[in-house]
Amino acid sequence: MVNSHATEPTSETTPANRGNGPVALPLTGPAPTAAALGAAFAATEVPYAVLRTQPSGIRVVWVNDALARAVGYAADTIVGLDVLADPRVRPTDPEAVREYRRGPSTHPVVLRRADGVHVRCVAHVSAVPAGADVPPGTLVAGVQDLTAELSASAEQAALVAEERRERRSLSLIARVSDLLMDVDEPHGLREIAALLESEVVERADFFLFDNGLWAADGLEPVRAGVARHHGPSGRMLSRCRQDPVGRLLAGTDGDVLELDLAAEHPEGTYAQWLSARLASDDADGDQRVVVQVVPGRRRPVGMLVVRPRGGGGTAALDASERTVVELVARRVGLSIDNVRLYDREHRLAETLQRAMLPEQAEVDGLDVWTYYSPNSDDVQVGGDWYDVLQIDPQTVGVVIGDVVGHDVEAAATMGQLRSVVRSYAFDITTPGPVLDRVDQLFGGMRIPRAASLVYSALVRGEGGCWTLRYSRAGHLPLLHVRDGRTRLLRGTGGRLVGFGEGGRATDEVELAPGDVVVYYTDGLVERRDRSLRAGLEELETVAAAVTARDAAGIGEDLLSRLADHPEDDVAVVVLRVPGTDDHLAGAVSPRRRRWALPSEPASIGRARHAVVRTCQAWEIPDAANAELVVSELVANAVLHGWGHVALQLYDTGDGLRIEVEDANPTPPVTTDGHPGRVGGFGMQIVERLADWGWRQSRGGKVVWAKVRPGSLPASARHA
Structure with missing residues (x-):
C-alpha cells in the first residue's frame, strides 16, 4: 500500500540501529493518481x-x-x-x-x-x-x-529418464554377462531371453545356426545343429535372394531386419520357417518382429528374434532398447564362439589322448584294471597316460606317466612319449635300459614339456608267481599290497624323462599270488589342502583296508575313497596276481565299477564283456540278461547320443543296476520298431528284462536299468 503522507525517521530507523532488525525507510510525496x-x-x-x-x-x-x-x-x-x-x-x-x-x-x-x-x-x-x-x-x-521453467523441467526430466534407461541397460547387460558364464547349461539362453522379456521386449527367442537353423534354450556345443526342432539345412542359403533371413545369416544384408510374420514367404526358406514357429494366434495383432543377427568371429552363429512391446517392429524400439538387443546378441555370439572353440580343442585333445590309451587290458595270468579321467571340475585334458603291453607269453610291460600341462600340446607330447616307450619295450626287456634309450630320443626331440613315468616288466615265474622289475623317471612310487600290508616301491627315483645321464637303475620285487600293485598319477593323491607325503600315507591306509578280491573292485574302492573330487587328471592301473582261491566268495567291496567308453560301435562289445566279467566276480546269477540290457543301452548311447559314454555297474544286493550316461539330454523312448527294416526294439527288450528309467545329469542324461533275474528263458535270450 502506498502511503499518502510523509513519515519522520524514528529511533528504530537510525543508522546506528542498522543490522538489528527491519528498517522502515521513509516515503514522501503525494499518493499516485x-x-x-x-x-x-x-x-x-x-x-x-x-x-x-x-x-x-x-x-x-x-x-x-x-x-x-x-x-x-x-x-x-x-x-x-x-x-x-x-x-x-x-x-x-x-x-x-x-x-x-x-x-x-x-x-x-x-x-x-x-x-x-x-x-x-x-x-x-x-x-x-x-x-x-x-x-x-x-x-x-x-x-x-512458464515456458522457460517448463522447458528446463522437461529437459531435466528427460535427462533423468535417459540416465535411468542407461542404468537399466547397464544393469541388464551385467546380468546377461553373469548368465553367459553358464551359456552351455541346458537352459542358459532361455534365461537370457526371459531377462530381455522382463525388461525390454514382449518376447525374445534365440536361434542358433550350424548345419541348419534351430531353436535353442541352451547351447549344445558338441553337436551343434542337431535338435528335435530344426529348420532348413545350411544348403538353403542358396535361396537367399528370396529369403531376407537367409541373407542375414549369409552376412550379405546387414545385421538387423524387420520381418512380418503374417506375410507370405517362399516355401522352404528360413523366413517361412520362422513365421510358422513364431506367428501369433492374434490375426489382428501386429506380427512384425525384429531379427538381430548373433555374430561370431567369422560368421553369424545365430539370431535373436524379439517382438517389441505393443508391436511396431524396429520403430517400436527406442535407441537404448536397440542398443541393449545388439549388445546382448554380440555378447552371446562371442560366448558361443568361445565355448565351441574350447569344446573343439578339448574334444580334439581328449580324442587324441583316448586314442592312445589302450583298451581294458586282457593279460593271461594277471587281473588288470585300468582307469583314466580328466579333471571334471576344469574339464581339461592333460598328459596323464598308461599302457599295458603283452611283450611275449611270459612278459608283460606296464607303464604309467604324466606330462605337465592340460592342453593339446600335453596330449601330443604324451602320444609321442607312449610311442617311444612302446618301440623300445619290445626290444629291451630290462626297464632301466629302456628308460636310458627313451632319455636319449626324448632329449633329441627337444620336446618342451617335462614328463615323468614308471616303466615295469613283469616276468611269469613258477607256481603262479611273477617277478616285477621297474625303473622310475621322477614319477610317484608304485604301491605294493600283500595280505593287507602296504609299502611304496620307491626304488631309485631318478630324474624326469629326458634328463637322465645314463645307467638308470632297475629294481626288482617278487610277487606272490594275491599280491596287488597299484600304478597311479598325482591326481589320485595330491590335494591343495594337504602335502604330497600326507596323500601317499592316505593311499597306503585306504589300500590296506580294501577288502575287494578283484582288480576292478580294488580300483573302484580306491577311486571312491580318494578321487571323488579330484583336482587333477587321474590315471590308475591296478594289477593283481590271481590267488589260488579266486572264486571271490564272501568278498566285500563297494560293488561299484565304472568305465569310460568312446562313442563308437566297438564300445558295445566292450560293455557286454565288462558286465559278464563283473557278474562273475560278484557271483550275480543269470549274467545273460544283464549282458543283453547293457548292450541295448550302450548301443542307444552310441547311436543317438554324443560325447563319451560312461558305464557304471552297481550290486544292489537284490540285482544288478546298470547306468549309462551320454551328453544328449533328450530322453529315450520306446518305439514299435522300424517297419521294413531291422532295429527299433531296443527299449522293448530292456522293458522285458529290467525296471528302467532315466534322469537328467550335468552333462546330459543317465539311463538306468535294474535287471530282473530270470526275465526270459535261455532259448529266448540267445535267439
Whole structure:
C-alpha cells in the first residue's frame, strides 16, 4: 500500500540501529493518481489484465502492452475475448467464477496466441473492491509465462529418464554377462531371453545356426545343429535372394531386419520357417518382429528374434532398447564362439589322448584294471597316460606317466612319449635300459614339456608267481599290497624323462599270488589342502583296508575313497596276481565299477564283456540278461547320443543296476520298431528284462536299468 503522507525517521530507523532488525525507510510525496497507476501498469513488462466476471463467463476488459505482445493480438482486439482460460474448469462454470471472486488466488491458465500456439502460464488473480469507478466483479491478473521453467523441467526430466534407461541397460547387460558364464547349461539362453522379456521386449527367442537353423534354450556345443526342432539345412542359403533371413545369416544384408510374420514367404526358406514357429494366434495383432543377427568371429552363429512391446517392429524400439538387443546378441555370439572353440580343442585333445590309451587290458595270468579321467571340475585334458603291453607269453610291460600341462600340446607330447616307450619295450626287456634309450630320443626331440613315468616288466615265474622289475623317471612310487600290508616301491627315483645321464637303475620285487600293485598319477593323491607325503600315507591306509578280491573292485574302492573330487587328471592301473582261491566268495567291496567308453560301435562289445566279467566276480546269477540290457543301452548311447559314454555297474544286493550316461539330454523312448527294416526294439527288450528309467545329469542324461533275474528263458535270450 502506498502511503499518502510523509513519515519522520524514528529511533528504530537510525543508522546506528542498522543490522538489528527491519528498517522502515521513509516515503514522501503525494499518493499516485489513478492515471499514474494506469500508466505504470501499461508500461510494465509484466503482463497484466483487468477482468470482469459476467453471467456469460470471465471476460477481458483491459490488458497492458506486455500481455498483448504475449498473445500476439492488438490490445483493443483482446477486450471481450476469453484469451485466459483455466484448463481445469469451463469459463462459464459458476464455481470458477466464485473462486476468482473470493480473493487472491493463483490459477494455471493457457494463453491462446494468435498463431494458434497455446502458452502455459500461471495467473495471480485478485479481486478489486467495488467503488465509484470500479464495477462489481472486477479482477486484476498478473500473468507469469512458464515456458522457460517448463522447458528446463522437461529437459531435466528427460535427462533423468535417459540416465535411468542407461542404468537399466547397464544393469541388464551385467546380468546377461553373469548368465553367459553358464551359456552351455541346458537352459542358459532361455534365461537370457526371459531377462530381455522382463525388461525390454514382449518376447525374445534365440536361434542358433550350424548345419541348419534351430531353436535353442541352451547351447549344445558338441553337436551343434542337431535338435528335435530344426529348420532348413545350411544348403538353403542358396535361396537367399528370396529369403531376407537367409541373407542375414549369409552376412550379405546387414545385421538387423524387420520381418512380418503374417506375410507370405517362399516355401522352404528360413523366413517361412520362422513365421510358422513364431506367428501369433492374434490375426489382428501386429506380427512384425525384429531379427538381430548373433555374430561370431567369422560368421553369424545365430539370431535373436524379439517382438517389441505393443508391436511396431524396429520403430517400436527406442535407441537404448536397440542398443541393449545388439549388445546382448554380440555378447552371446562371442560366448558361443568361445565355448565351441574350447569344446573343439578339448574334444580334439581328449580324442587324441583316448586314442592312445589302450583298451581294458586282457593279460593271461594277471587281473588288470585300468582307469583314466580328466579333471571334471576344469574339464581339461592333460598328459596323464598308461599302457599295458603283452611283450611275449611270459612278459608283460606296464607303464604309467604324466606330462605337465592340460592342453593339446600335453596330449601330443604324451602320444609321442607312449610311442617311444612302446618301440623300445619290445626290444629291451630290462626297464632301466629302456628308460636310458627313451632319455636319449626324448632329449633329441627337444620336446618342451617335462614328463615323468614308471616303466615295469613283469616276468611269469613258477607256481603262479611273477617277478616285477621297474625303473622310475621322477614319477610317484608304485604301491605294493600283500595280505593287507602296504609299502611304496620307491626304488631309485631318478630324474624326469629326458634328463637322465645314463645307467638308470632297475629294481626288482617278487610277487606272490594275491599280491596287488597299484600304478597311479598325482591326481589320485595330491590335494591343495594337504602335502604330497600326507596323500601317499592316505593311499597306503585306504589300500590296506580294501577288502575287494578283484582288480576292478580294488580300483573302484580306491577311486571312491580318494578321487571323488579330484583336482587333477587321474590315471590308475591296478594289477593283481590271481590267488589260488579266486572264486571271490564272501568278498566285500563297494560293488561299484565304472568305465569310460568312446562313442563308437566297438564300445558295445566292450560293455557286454565288462558286465559278464563283473557278474562273475560278484557271483550275480543269470549274467545273460544283464549282458543283453547293457548292450541295448550302450548301443542307444552310441547311436543317438554324443560325447563319451560312461558305464557304471552297481550290486544292489537284490540285482544288478546298470547306468549309462551320454551328453544328449533328450530322453529315450520306446518305439514299435522300424517297419521294413531291422532295429527299433531296443527299449522293448530292456522293458522285458529290467525296471528302467532315466534322469537328467550335468552333462546330459543317465539311463538306468535294474535287471530282473530270470526275465526270459535261455532259448529266448540267445535267439
